[in-house]
Each structure stands twice: as C-alpha cells, then as structure tokens.
Amino acid sequence: xxSLLAPLRPPRGAPSRLLSISPQLxxxxxAILSSLEPHFDTPxxxxxxxxxxxxxxxxxxxxxxxxxxxxxxxxxxLLALPSLPSAPSLQVVHFDHSTRAGxxxxxxxxxxxxxxxxxxxxxxVHTLGPSEPFSQSAARDWRYSRLLSHAxxxxxxxxxxxxxxxxxxxxxxxxxxxGAGPLRARGIAPERPLGPGRPLGPKALLLRPLLRFPKxxxxxxxxxxxxxYATDPSNLSSHTPGYFRNTLRNSVVPALERxxxxxxxxxLGEGEGGGELARVVGRFDDQARELGEFLDGEVRRWEEGxxxxxxxxxxxxxxxxxxxxxxxxxxxxxxxxKRLAAQMKEGKKEWAVDVGGGAQVxxxxxxxxxxxxxxxxxxxxxxxxxxxxxxxxxRDGKASMDRLGDVxxxxxxxxxxxxxxxGLSLEERLFAEIEVEDGLVVAIDGDVV
Numbered sequence: 001x002x003s004l005l006a007p008l009r010p011p012r013g014a015p016s017r018l019l020s021i022s023p024q025l026x027x028x029x030x031a032i033l034s035s036l037e038p039h040f041d042t043p044x045x046x047x048x049x050x051x052x053x054x055x056x057x058x059x060x061x062x063x064x065x066x067x068x069x070x071x072x073x074x075x076x077x078l079l080a081l082p083s084l085p086s087a088p089s090l091q092v093v094h095f096d097h098s099t100r101a102g103x104x105x106x107x108x109x110x111x112x113x114x115x116x117x118x119x120x121x122x123x124x125v126h127t128l129g130p131s132e133p134f135s136q137s138a139a140r141d142w143r144y145s146r147l148l149s150h151a152x153x154x155x156x157x158x159x160x161x162x163x164x165x166x167x168x169x170x171x172x173x174x175x176x177x178x179g180a181g182p183l184r185a186r187g188i189a190p191e192r193p194l195g196p197g198r199p200l201g202p203k204a205l206l207l208r209p210l211l212r213f214p215k216x217x218x219x220x221x222x223x224x225x226x227x228x229y230a231t232d233p234s235n236l237s238s239h240t241p242g243y244f245r246n247t248l249r250n251s252v253v254p255a256l257e258r259x260x261x262x263x264x265x266x267x268l269g270e271g272e273g274g275g276e277l278a279r280v281v282g283r284f285d286d287q288a289r290e291l292g293e294f295l296d297g298e299v300r301r302w303e304e305g306x307x308x309x310x311x312x313x314x315x316x317x318x319x320x321x322x323x324x325x326x327x328x329x330x331x332x333x334x335x336x337x338k339r340l341a342a343q344m345k346e347g348k349k350e351w352a353v354d355v356g357g358g359a360q361v362x363x364x365x366x367x368x369x370x371x372x373x374x375x376x377x378x379x380x381x382x383x384x385x386x387x388x389x390x391x392x393x394x395r396d397g398k399a400s401m402d403r404l405g406d407v408x409x410x411x412x413x414x415x416x417x418x419x420x421x422x423g424l425s426l427e428e429r430l431f432a433e434i435e436v437e438d439g440l441v442v443a444i445d446g447d448v449v
Contacts, residue, residue: 028221033080035209040085057086059155064092066106066230069162072218091150095143096127106230148195148203157204163188165278166215170248172281187285295319328357366427369395391430409441409449
C-alpha cells in the first residue's frame with residue numbers, strides 16, 4: 001500500500017497553485033483534518049477484528065463517485081494529509097450502478113485522478129450487475145458492504161463519504177415525512193460504527209467530514225481550484241420515478257427556504273453559508289441528540305441493574321430501540337419494539353424477541369440482555385481460555401442456557417449446585433466468572449472448586 005505522505009504533484013490539467021493551499025487556512029481541508037486527527041492521536045486503536053489493539057495509523061477507505069462532493073472530499077483530503085502526525089494508507093472505491101448513461105465517464109474521471117496522483121492512489125471499482133435488484137436502500141446497503149470489504153483486519157479502518165449539509169436536511173425531511181418519531185427523525189450522524197454489531201464488533205468507523213458545509217461551498221471550492229467533476233443528470237429532475245429525494249432536493253427544500261427567507265439569520269462561520277432551513281434542522285438534531293443522551297442513561301441503568309420488570313412507556317420504548325441500535329448497528333423494526341414492550345408487560349420469567357440483525361432481546365432470571373445466535377453449545381464446549389461470565393457466553397450466542405445443568409466442576413459437583421450452595425441467586429450466577437480447564441470448571445469468581 002502506497003504511503004500518501006510522499007510529495008504530491010498536481011493532477012494533469014490542475015493549476016500548480018493547488019499545492020500551495022494550506023489546510024490551516026482553508027475551511028474544507030481543515031475540517032477534514034479535524035475529523036481525522038483524533039483517530040491518529042489515539043495511542044492504541046481497535047482494529048476491525050474488534051479486540052486487537054494497533055498503534056499503526058488508520059486505513060482510510062474513501063468512496064468517490066466522481067461527483068463534486070466526493071471529488072472535493074478526495075482532493076481536500078490529499079491537501080490535509082501532510083499535516084497528519086503519521087502516514088495512513090488510502091483505498092479509493094468507486095461504484096458503478098449501471099442505471100444511467102454516462103457512468104463510464106464518471107469511472108474514467110475517477111480513474112484518471114487516482115492514476116495521475118503522486119504516488120498513484122489505489123482504486124477499486126464495484127459494478128452493480130443488471131440482474132441484481134435495485135432500490136435506493138438496497139444500493140446503499142450494497143455500497144456499504146463493498147466498502148467494508150476493503151477493511152484491513154490488523155488496522156483501524158475509517159470510511160469517508162462526501163455527505164454535506166444539504167444531504168443532512170434532505171435526510172431529516174425524508175425521515176420526518178415517512179412518519180419517523182423523535183429518535184428516528186434525524187439527520188446524518190457525523191460519525192458512526194459501520195458493520196455488524198456484537199459479537200463481531202464494528203468493522204470500521206464511518207466519517208462524514210464535510211457535513212457542516214452546504215453543497216454550494218463545495219462547488220465553490222472545486223471551482224476555485226479548477227477541479228473537474230461529473231454531474232449526474234438524474235439528480236436534477238424532481239420527477240425521476242422512485243427518487244423521492246430528488247423531489248425534496250429540487251422542489252420541497254427550495255420552497256421551504258423561500259418561506260423562511262424573511263426570518264433573521266445568525267452570523268455564519270467562514271466557508272459554511274447555507275439557508276435557514278439547515279439551521280432549523282440542525283437545532284432539531286441537537287435536541288434529538290440530547291434526548292439520545294438521556295436514553296443512553298436509561299440503557300446504562302438497565303445494563304447495570306439488568307432488571308426487566310414493568311412495561312416501558314413511550315420513552316422506555318425509545319430507549320429499548322436505542323439499546324438495540326447501539327448493539328446491532330441497525331434500528332429495530334417498530335413491530336419488534338412493540339412485541340418487546342408487550343413481553344415486558346406480561347412479566348413472564350423467560351422470553352426472547354427477535355429484533356433483527358441476528359439478535360434477540362431475552363429475559364432470564366430477572367435479567368434483560370441481548371443474545372446473538374442460537375447458543376446450542378454447552379458452557380464447557382463454548383468456553384474460551386480465561387475467565388468468562390455465563391451471561392456473556394449466552395449473550396454472544398456461544399452457550400445454551402438450557403445446558404448449564406450439564407456443566408461439572410473439577411470436584412465432580414455440578415457448577416449450578418456449587419453456586420447455589422454459595423448462596424448465589426440465579427441473577428448472580430449469570431454474572432459469575434468461571435474458568436474452564438480440560439472440560440471442567442476449575443474456579444468460580446476466582447475461588448478454586
């Protein structure tokens with residue numbers, strides 16, 4: 001993998017003054033630098049394997065369509081890289097959806113930019129086959145899965161996309177008009193984990209360093225530096241079938257901006273610009289994030305006490321949804337949250353509710369926890385070296401709760417009988433740490449048995 005801190009030369013056709021731009025003086029490269037720096041300052045980063053520390057600089061995976069947003073991101077990133085404390089590796093990824101004429105030209109533009117950089121930038125191109133089902137959501141999932149395929153197991157991986165403030169406004173309005181509640185009627189997060197949740201852990205961190213800039217600012221920066229980019233004509237029509245976002249972008253958002261034009265506007269930071277609608281959405285987003293922080297407190301309270309009694313009200317259901325979202329990386333279906341609330345209301349001692357992503361919310365012995373997989377193995381068969389809690393192995397889909405009675409200690413007694421004899425409640429047994437050798441439990445909570 002090429003180091004990107006080698007001296008850069010201007011791409012063919014670009015003005016020589018390109019390299020004289022300082023990231024400290026220009027707001028867009030400076031914003032990219034600010035977004036990346038915290039991930040280089042961390043002395044030990046978690047890699048895509050989920051638990052292996054690494055002091056190597058992160059691996060950057062940048063999605064580049066050839067449009068003005070991603071071209072501005074890639075070009076500005078190259079300007080910011082020399083100011084980073086260590087040299088990252090960079091993989092550029094281009095997607096060809098094959099849904100319109102001109103995509104070959106987009107690909108050629110990105111290929112030319114990567115080939116003419118010094119050193120040349122590694123580029124991977126993924127093409128959506130004509131036989132594959134296509135929808136906006138399916139295409140988005142396809143792109144993210146392909147981006148994750150470039151993650152390096154031994155490195156921390158940062159995925160960069162060119163989403164900007166106009167995208168944030170559209171995303172908020174789109175979710176609001178679909179009937180989303182206060183937790184889901186949100187804009188785009190500046191960063192979030194990308195990939196499967198537990199037990200595998202996130203494969204990468206998704207960063208949107210241009211999110212505070214309106215598209216007009218990106219276009220202006222491209223024009224000021226004579227950066228060529230592709231234009232997708234399908235984005236310019238308000239009536240493209242199946243593209244409701246185009247209607248929002250080209251008709252609804254401009255109409256709302258005009259309606260809000262007379263409202264007083266606060267002073268804007270340098271290089272940001274934009275309309276009143278974006279600020280209204282931003283304020284709502286801030287309030288929604290405050291609500292999210294409150295719900296985080298509720299989730300921590302559950303995880304610390306692990307009590308499942310009672311029926312959650314509206315805020316409680318939001319907290320349940322956020323808990324699942326944090327663990328799986330995907331918001332649970334509303335129907336699943338309602339089933340979960342109904343189970344909690346019934347007050348049964350044991351139950352499990354599928355919440356998507358291969359996960360279940362379970363109750364056992366008064367303990368509420370997320371479980372991954374079926375857990376058909378016994379505790380002994382599933383136990384890795386070192387100490388593990390029974391709950392941890394059951395939650396991660398390794399051990400089966402109904403086979404705990406088969407587990408024997410080194411002294412010949414059943415582990416559950418030993419724990420019961422020590423006065424441990426069912427809940428305390430789930431949190432007890434066990435140590436296994438040669439198929440037998442040799443210690444419980446550090447005490448030899």
